Amino acid sequence: MILNEEQVMLKETVAQFFAEQSPIEHLRALGAGPLSEAYDRVLWSEMVGLGLTGITVPEEFEGLNFGWLAVGAIAQEAGRRLVASPFLSSVVFAQNVLLNCGSRSQIETHLPSLLSGEITASVALDEGRFFDPEAINARESDDGISGVKTRVLNGQTSDFLLCVAKRTSGDLGVALISSEHTKINVDAKRSMDLHGHANITLDSIPSTDIEWLAGDSVEAGLTKAIDQATVVLAAEMMGSAREALERTVDYLGEREQFDVKLGTFQALQHRCAQMFCELELAESAVSAALMGLDHGAPNLSALASSAKALANDCFTLISSEAVQLHGGMGVTEEMDIGLFLKRSRVCNQLL
Incomplete structure (x- = not known):
């Protein structure tokens, strides 16, 4: 994914923010809480403070308009930490349904409250x-x-x-x-x-x-919003897949069997190499779809479908292999790697 200087700075800022403010332990705590709480509201407030609610919005509506490659970079970093937030549901999907399907007066009426984080x-x-x-x-x-x-x-x-x-x-x-x-x-x-x-x-x-919503072409606008959300979800899945692969490689480099590091076994190296190749291929498709969003590609739906299909296969493969390569520990609640497997199966059913 080729980012400009501003987008690189945004990606680095968001990566540090999620690493510090949303470790996977927070997701476990959320899961143990009431069903009425879908995400950490304090974390969401801080995300609003970073300006992430306006990342996809044109400047004419007081947005930042950083481009879809930047949105994909944010989604990847969120995927690395399995962040639960309204970023995909509200910022990417709902806001763009409003932008694509609503009249100008409807956008000007409802969008400011979404940008401010007052509502989702x-x-x-x-x-x-x-x-x-x-x-x-x-x-x-x-x-x-x-x-x-x-x-x-x-x-x-x-x-x-x-x-x-x-x-x-x-x-x-x-x-x-x-x-x-x-x-x-x-x-x-x-x-x-x-x-x-x-x-x-x-x-x-x-x-x-x-x-x-009373825009000029509601059905076409809805289709575009679905494509936009699909591509961003695929980008999030790529972040999760890369994190799962890196955790697995680190584990194989530390775990010993008969006084030998597991990472020295050629058969396991080949499995990691295969995962890396599949990840690079899927990330290329996701990058192409994000660039298609930025440049108004006429075949956007095809790019979005291709990106999501490859993301499904890639994340499923890597999360499954990651659990296997962690051995018996991979299926225990104490290990975070199992959450990546579960997330992959849920993402497969979305969009």
């Missing part, structure tokens, strides 16, 4: 066990919106939902709804990777309590 938002898209953006059954009727949304990232803590539903015309629309509405039931969950999500039921929310 989540996109309510999935409705089944697997990601399928075309299988939307939530719909608008004379009684309002009804439907069930699954795996809404950080849905239990979001202030607003951007709910994807079928309009009465049959077209897809995006409805802005307060999460505190009495007709919304939020079932808080925690995935096996200790990150939070929610299943949300919409029970005939009246049209008077709904604001439909």
Whole structure:
């Protein structure tokens, strides 16, 4: 990933910040807490203070507009620490649904609160066990919106939902709804990777309590936002995969069997070399997709799908091999490496 000087400085700052403020022990503590807490609010406040909420936003809307390569670099560093935060769900996904699908007046009304960190938002898209953006059954009727949304990232803590539903015309629309509405039931969950999500039921929310995003092309804007979030998730997965590989190489360099370092065994060296090759290949695809976002590539959806597919395979391979190469210790709760395996399986099902 080729970054300019400002992006390199941002990456280094974020890397140090996550290393100091969000070690993996914090994720374990979060997992032991109540389901209603999807992330550490103190950590999120500090991320807001660093300006990370405006990283993808154009300067005309008071954003930093650092470029998508910088966003990918932030996601990679977050992935190294398995950080649980609204960065993907609110900053990347929800903000860009608003930017891509909303009218200028809607953007100017709602975006400032998201940039300031005063509120967060989540996109309510999935409705089944697997990601399928075309299988939307939530719909608008004379009684309002009804439907069930699954795996809404950080849905239990979001202030607003951007709910994807079928309009009465049959077209897809995006409805802005307060999460505190009495007709919304939020079932808080925690995935096996200790990150939070929610299943949300919409029970005939009246049209008077709904604001439909009114941009020029809502469906095209939603597709673009999905591609943007997919690429950033793939970048996060690459950060996690590289961290898992580095931890494994360090372990093999320290662990001894019959007074010999495991890292001297050629068979294990070959397995690490194979993981490194797969990682470099997948990172190249992710970098290409991030550059495609920066330059408005016409084949963005293909680049995003390719990046995510390779990220899935790469992270699955490395996390599985990492646990095996740690031996029996790899499957114990005392070792962090198992959390990378769990995170890989959850990420495979997202976007």
